[in-house]
Each structure stands twice: as structure tokens, then as C-alpha cells.
Amino acid sequence: MGRKYNFSAGPAMVPLEVLERAQKEMSDWNGSGMSVMEMSHRGREYMSIAQKAEADLREILSIPDNYKVLFLQGGASSQFSMVPMNLLSQAGEAVDYVNTGAWSKKAIAEAAHYADVNVVASSEESNFSDIPAFDSWKRNPDAKYFHYTPNETIGGVEFHWIPEVGDVPLVADMSSTILSRPLDVSKFAVIYAGAQKNMGPAGLTLVIIREDLIAEPIAGTPAMFSYATHAKNDSMYNTPPTYAWYLAGLVFQWIKEKGGLSAMAKINQRKAQKLYDAIEASNFYSSPVAPSCRSWMNVPFTLANPDLDGDFLAQAAQQGLLNLKGHRSVGGMRASIYNAMPEAGVDALVSFMQEFEKENA
Amino acid sequence: MGRKYNFSAGPAMVPLEVLERAQKEMSDWNGSGMSVMEMSHRGREYMSIAQKAEADLREILSIPDNYKVLFLQGGASSQFSMVPMNLLSQAGEAVDYVNTGAWSKKAIAEAAHYADVNVVASSEESNFSDIPAFDSWKRNPDAKYFHYTPNETIGGVEFHWIPEVGDVPLVADMSSTILSRPLDVSKFAVIYAGAQKNMGPAGLTLVIIREDLIAEPIAGTPAMFSYATHAKNDSMYNTPPTYAWYLAGLVFQWIKEKGGLSAMAKINQRKAQKLYDAIEASNFYSSPVAPSCRSWMNVPFTLANPDLDGDFLAQAAQQGLLNLKGHRSVGGMRASIYNAMPEAGVDALVSFMQEFEKENA
Numbered sequence: 001m002g003r004k005y006n007f008s009a010g011p012a013m014v015p016l017e018v019l020e021r022a023q024k025e026m027s028d029w030n031g032s033g034m035s036v037m038e039m040s041h042r043g044r045e046y047m048s049i050a051q052k053a054e055a056d057l058r059e060i061l062s063i064p065d066n067y068k069v070l071f072l073q074g075g076a077s078s079q080f081s082m083v084p085m086n087l088l089s090q091a092g093e094a095v096d097y098v099n100t101g102a103w104s105k106k107a108i109a110e111a112a113h114y115a116d117v118n119v120v121a122s123s124e125e126s127n128f129s130d131i132p133a134f135d136s137w138k139r140n141p142d143a144k145y146f147h148y149t150p151n152e153t154i155g156g157v158e159f160h161w162i163p164e165v166g167d168v169p170l171v172a173d174m175s176s177t178i179l180s181r182p183l184d185v186s187k188f189a190v191i192y193a194g195a196q197k198n199m200g201p202a203g204l205t206l207v208i209i210r211e212d213l214i215a216e217p218i219a220g221t222p223a224m225f226s227y228a229t230h231a232k233n234d235s236m237y238n239t240p241p242t243y244a245w246y247l248a249g250l251v252f253q254w255i256k257e258k259g260g261l262s263a264m265a266k267i268n269q270r271k272a273q274k275l276y277d278a279i280e281a282s283n284f285y286s287s288p289v290a291p292s293c294r295s296w297m298n299v300p301f302t303l304a305n306p307d308l309d310g311d312f313l314a315q316a317a318q319q320g321l322l323n324l325k326g327h328r329s330v331g332g333m334r335a336s337i338y339n340a341m342p343e344a345g346v347d348a349l350v351s352f353m354q355e356f357e358k359e360n361a
Numbered sequence: 362m363g364r365k366y367n368f369s370a371g372p373a374m375v376p377l378e379v380l381e382r383a384q385k386e387m388s389d390w391n392g393s394g395m396s397v398m399e400m401s402h403r404g405r406e407y408m409s410i411a412q413k414a415e416a417d418l419r420e421i422l423s424i425p426d427n428y429k430v431l432f433l434q435g436g437a438s439s440q441f442s443m444v445p446m447n448l449l450s451q452a453g454e455a456v457d458y459v460n461t462g463a464w465s466k467k468a469i470a471e472a473a474h475y476a477d478v479n480v481v482a483s484s485e486e487s488n489f490s491d492i493p494a495f496d497s498w499k500r501n502p503d504a505k506y507f508h509y510t511p512n513e514t515i516g517g518v519e520f521h522w523i524p525e526v527g528d529v530p531l532v533a534d535m536s537s538t539i540l541s542r543p544l545d546v547s548k549f550a551v552i553y554a555g556a557q558k559n560m561g562p563a564g565l566t567l568v569i570i571r572e573d574l575i576a577e578p579i580a581g582t583p584a585m586f587s588y589a590t591h592a593k594n595d596s597m598y599n600t601p602p603t604y605a606w607y608l609a610g611l612v613f614q615w616i617k618e619k620g621g622l623s624a625m626a627k628i629n630q631r632k633a634q635k636l637y638d639a640i641e642a643s644n645f646y647s648s649p650v651a652p653s654c655r656s657w658m659n660v661p662f663t664l665a666n667p668d669l670d671g672d673f674l675a676q677a678a679q680q681g682l683l684n685l686k687g688h689r690s691v692g693g694m695r696a697s698i699y700n701a702m703p704e705a706g707v708d709a710l711v712s713f714m715q716e717f718e719k720e721n722a
Contacts, residue, residue: 002389002394003388003389003394003395004393004394004395006394006395006399006400008399008400008401008404009401010401010600011398011399011400011401011402011600011603012399013395013399014396014398014399016388019387019388019396020387020388022387023384023387023388026380026381026383026384026387027364027377027380027381027384028363028364032365033363033364033365033367033681033683034364034365034367034374034683035375035380037372037375037561037562037563037608038367038369038372038373038374038375039367039369039372040369040370040371040372040684041372041563043369043684073434073435073436073439073564073602074434074435074439074585074599075434075585075599075600076599077584077585077598077599078434078435078583078585078599080583080584081583081584081585081586082583085583091581110583110584113581113583114581194600196600196603200398201398201602201603201604202398202402202600202601202602202603202604203434203564203565203601203602203603203604203605204564220452220474220475220581222439222441222442222443222446222471222474222583222586223438223441223442223471224435224436224438224439224442225583225586237438238435238436238437238438238439239371239372239436239555239557239563240563240564241434241562241563241564241602241605242372242557242562242563242564243562243563243564243604243605244564244602244604244605247398320394322394322395323401323404
């Protein structure tokens with residue numbers, strides 16, 4: 001029994017301290033006689049919870065004052081439509097996307113319903129194992145915005161740099177990298193992220209948008225897909241996902257208590273390094289990703305003999321190492337090691353990998 | 362300290378048994394070593410939770426096999442757009458709506474962006490205190506669908522009957538009445554409901570749709586607003602709000618254990634009757650709603666002297682009776698008494714009202 005190490009790509013681990021706090025407050029928050037999930041979103045108690053979550057997030061990420069923070073529903077999949085619907089002045093305008101993996105591809109497919117999408121470069125031919133060299137990108141200097149996916153959850157490919165796109169507004173799907181390291185928000189026009197990897201439970205989506213970009217969406221946009229509507233109503237145009245917002249707030253507080261994003265980055269880099277070192281040191285395991293863009297958050301790796309995959313997964317699960325099966329498009333294994341994965345979990349995985357190799361090599 | 366009686370219109374009370382079960386399972390569900398909110402939505406454990414929730418709901422509501430049940434995000438506010446976007450063959454087709462309150466009105470305003478909306482009747486002139494007589498409705502027999510709001514959360518106006526609209530598909534926003542009594546689902550084309558009143562936490566939206574009505578949405582519809590997309594993927598086109606879905610499942614189980622919807626209806630009717638009787642028996646309180654359409658779920662009432670409103674609310678709160686302030690468009694008080702409000706909560710409110718009247722009349 002007891003807690004296990006869960007390497008799921010998302011929904012993913014939540015810090016135990018956060019779960020224990022939520023558990024303690026479940027049926028009576030702070031003497032209010034109500035669970036947080038029972039509170040009116042417009043009541044004094046809930047407003048204090050929502051505002052503290054935003055204040056803590058702004059502090060952690062040093063979000064400049066000219067950015068609006070929205071707490072929405074619908075996941076990154078909704079943002080794939082909301083970004084073009086809100087950033088275009090009219091349907092059919094030109095936008096730039098770089099295609100570095102399965103999630104870039106989904107964003108591109110959805111944007112193509114509203115915009116004239118120019119794919120500046122793609123690594124699809126190498127099965128998304130690398131990021132195309134920046135100087136090969138065929139960018140349009142007049143694009144309405146430039147979109148990229150700083151961390152591809154499936155491929156395990158991460159940008160360790162921010163593309164310089166001049167005056168073109170920079171839009172990023174940070175679902176699986178947000179809060180894993182410090183970030184210069186001022187370089188971005190829009191940052192969006194589903195919560196279920198580094199922020200809390202599924203069902204909450206964070207949008208950070210530079211205020212001057214908030215405008216009327218294109219014709220036909222549902223009210224719920226308008227950034228302007230949500231911004232004007234401080235994310236309470238309709239009932240927001242209050243409990244998920246509260247849990248994300250507890251995660252933000254946990255990050256602060258742990259020393260903020262610099263501390264997170266140090267631990268995350270060390271965790272990832274340990275795992276990549278173990279893979280590199282062996283002929284039994286290998287990484288499909290180019291060394292320069294290996295993700296700190298999602299570490300895919302394959303066994304030299306895929307016939308052993310089933311045994312690997314079964315024995316790992318017996319040792320409390322869960323959800324290591326890789327995505328079918330990549331094969332092999334994937335260890336997602338977000339902020340909430342303790343370093344001890346990575347150590348346990350490395351030990352198990354070495355043991356398994358000894359017995360099966 | 363301890364739990365209080367929370368009369369919020371939504372988010373609203375959740376059964377204490379459900380909160381306690383969720384509390385117990387918070388950091389380790391059923392020996393899995395994971396919180397439900399940490400589970401991959403495609404994993405064995407979560408799939409069992411999701412499927413049981415749907416099976417229990419189907420059992421409680423006797424949902425026929427030719428209906429699909431979707432667990433979505435975005436609230437009823439998203440459905441206001443999704444209904445026309447998915448039920449029209451093309452933009453501009455004729456649809457019928459009846460306007461019985463603030464939520465009907467919002468649904469109408471949003472539908473008007475996609476459809477030619479015919480308002481068959483409206484009670485706005487009487488400040489939504491009544492339902493226009495059915496034989497006065499100017500229906501269009503060729504409407505693509507007919508939409509109504511069986512219970513208006515703000516006005517406290519409820520249909521205790523189902524409109525007979527012939528072959529026109531019947532669509533209902535049941536956010537604040539679903540699961541409060543037995544329902545003949547087969548009379549409906551689409552039923553939708555936000556979860557945060559009678560089903561669980563905000564951030565989950567239930568859609569029950571007759572399968573033959575699931576078709577390609579009109580051009581420009583975001584992928585996340587397509588019923589077809591969600592139906593084809595069993596509500597897992599993207600990561601669903603897994604924890605909210607789990608909590609709704611616990612509520613469904615609680616309803617089953619309490620004897621199902623007939624049992625709920627008996628208690629709900631009795632709770633409402635007690636409150637309306639107390640209002641009728643007094644000259645101090647009054648109901649703004651016509652007797653034939655008074656809601657079982659949301660009971661607005663006014664004090665003869667509105668100068669006493671502040672005292673009433675303050676003293677009620679002192680006695681653990683929370684969130685009784687009425688919506689600004691109606692004034693006075695509103696007691697929302699959904700399934701999870703214990704009958705003892707209504708008894709306590711009635712006692713307090715009588716006491717307050719004695720001291721202030």
C-alpha cells in the first residue's frame with residue numbers, strides 16, 4: 001500500500017503536501033463550514049482563494065502588470081481554436097507555426113480552420129526527434145502571430161531557448177513545461193497551459209495574455225471562447241472550475257515554499273540528468289531524442305529488445321513505478337517527471353532500470 | 362464550528378457522505394497509490410471510475426440506449442453555443458426558444474449568433490414571475506429545435522410539466538433541476554446541465570443527446586465544441602475534468618443509495634413545501650413567483666420591509682444559514698435547496714424565519 005511513483009504524462013502527480021492540505025480542508029475550509037467546491041464563486045471566501053492563487057502565480061512567474069491571467073476550462077485543445085479566433089482581426093489571416101511534435105500538429109490542424117497557416121519548419125520526417133535549426137525556419141515577418149510548443153509531451157522534445165521572432169507576437173503552449181523553470185513572460189504575447197501536468201487537476205486551463213492583444217474575436221466565436229469576455233469578467237463570466245483553481249493555488253503556494261522556480265529548475269534539471277545519464281551509460285536503453293533538445297519533463301526511452309517491454313512494465317509496476325508505457329507513436333517507455341515527482345522517484349526508477357538491465361542484458 | 366447549511370445557488374452543497382469518501386480516498390484511491398486526480402484518464406483505474414459514473418447515471422435516469430452521455434467542460438454557457446452549432450445543418454436556420462428567465466435569455470442571445478431565433482413567448486414583462494400559458498406560445502412547427510429552461514435558477518420558476526412540441530427536437534438546460542426528480546429522457550433530444558448544483562463541483566457539464574442527432578457541426582465550430590468529436594471519443598477527445606467526473610460519480614452513487622430519483626423527489630417536494638408554506642403563512646415574507654411554477658430547487662422570497670434584509674442575512678449567517686442573499690435582479694432572499702441540502706437545513710431556515718418575523722414584524 002501507500003503512495004507510488006506515478007510517471008503518467010498527465011493527469012500526473014500532485015505534491016503530497018497539496019493533497020494532504022486539500023484532504024484536511026475537504027469538508028470545512030478554514031472554519032467556513034463549507035468545502036471549497038461548495039462555495040459560491042462570487043462569495044467572500046472563494047474570492048480570497050481565487051485572488052491568492054493569482055497573486056502567488058504572478059509572484060512565482062514574475063508576470064508583468066500588463067498581462068492578464070485567466071483561469072479557464074477546456075484544456076489546451078480549446079486554446080488551439082481560441083488563439084486564432086482571438087488574435088486574428090479576421091478569418092484567413094497569415095500565421096506562423098513550427099511543427100515539432102504531436103501537439104504542434106494538433107494546434108496547426110485546428111488553426112487551419114481559421115487562419116492561413118504557414119508551417120515555418122517541421123521535424124516530422126525524423127519522427128519529431130529533433131528541433132529544426134532556427135536559421136532554416138521560413139518565417140513570415142508579417143504573420144499575425146507565431147506559435148510553438150516549448151515542450152512536446154509525447155516526443156519528449158523541449159526548447160531550451162526562446163525563438164526570437166521580432167515584432168511578431170509569440171504564442172506558446174506550455175502545458176507540460178510551465179512552472180518547471182524561471183520564464184521571461186515579457187517575451188510572450190500569449191502563454192497557455194492545461195493544469196494537469198505541473199499545476200493541478202485536469203479541467204483548468206491557464207492563459208497569460210498581454211493586455212493590448214485582447215480584442216473582439218472573429219465572427220462566429222462562441223462567447224465562452226472570447227478572451228475579451230473572460231478578461232472583462234476576471235474569469236468569472238460563467239462559473240469557473242473553482243475546486244481545480246483552488247488546488248492549483250495550493251500548488252503555487254507549494255512552489256513558493258520550495259523556493260520558487262529557480263529551486264524547481266535545479267531539481268528538475270538534476271532529475272532529468274540522472275535519467276538521461278543512466279540511459280547514455282547503457283547499451284540496453286536509448287533515447288530517441290537529439291541531446292540538445294531532450295525534455296526535462298518527459299523522458300522517452302526504448303529498450304534494445306522491445307520484446308522485453310512487457311516485462312519491464314510489469315516489474316516496474318510491482319516496485320511501485322507506474323505508468324511508464326510510452327506513447328504508441330514513439331514506442332518503448334516514457335517517464336514524465338514533473339515538479340511533483342520526487343527526486344527519490346527518479347532514483348528508484350534508475351535503480352530499477354539498472355537492475356532490469358543486469359538481469360536481461 | 363462544523364458544517365453549515367449553505368443555500369448557495371451554485372456551486373452548492375455536496376452531500377457530506379460524498380465529501381467524506383473523497384477525503385478518505387484523496388491521496389490513495391483504492392490502494393492504487395494515486396489520487397484520482399493524478400490518474401491517467403486512459404488508465405485502467407480511471408476508466409473504471411468513469412464508466413461506473415456513467416452506468417450509475419444511466420440507471421438513475423433510466424437513459425435509453427439510443428442516447429449518448431457526454432462528460433464535458435465549459436458549463437451551460439458553452440452549451441448555449443454548442444446546441445445551435447451542432448443541431449443546425451447550417452447557420453441561419455429557424456429555432457424556437459421560450460423566455461422564462463435570466464438563463465433562457467442568455468441562451469437566446471448566444472443562439473442568435475448562429476440561428477434565426479423565434480421567441481415563442483416571454484414572461485419578461487412580469488419580471489419572470491410566471492410561465493406564459495402554453496396555448497399562447499407562437500411555435501414554428503418547422504423549427505430545427507425547441508429550447509427551454511425547465512428551472513430558472515435566478516427567478517425560481519420551474520416547469521412542472523414537459524412542453525409537447527411534436528416532432529421538433531426538444532432541448533433543455535437542466536442545470537438546476539437535473540436529478541431532483543424522475544425524468545422521461547425519451548421525450549428530449551438534448552439535455553444539458555452544469556454539475557455545480559445537483560451533481561458535484563463546477564467544471565463538469567453533462568450532455569445527454571439522442572444519437573441520431575449527432576452530426577457534423579456548422580462551419581467554424583471549434584473541435585472542442587463538436588458533439589460528434591466528443592461522442593466518437595467517449596468524452597476523451599482531450600483530457601476530461603477527471604476529478605470532477607469522479608465526484609459526480611460519487612454523487613450518483615449517493616443518489617442510488619438514497620433510493621434513486623423517486624426518493625429524491627419526495628424529499629425535495631417536502632422541503633420546498635415546508636418553505637413555501639412558511640412564506641404563505643406569513644404577511645412578513647412573500648414569494649414573487651406564481652404558485653403553479655414555484656421551483657423545488659430555488660426559492661426566492663422577499664421581506665415586506667427590505668430595510669431588514671441586512672439584519673436577516675447577518676442573523677441567519679450567525680445561525681449557520683449561509684448565502685441566502687437573493688440575486689440582484691429579484692432582490693430579497695433566495696434559498697437554493699438542491700438534493701444535498703438536508704431537510705434539517707430547511708427546518709432550521711423555517712424556524713429562523715419565524716423567529717425573525719416575531720422579533721421584527
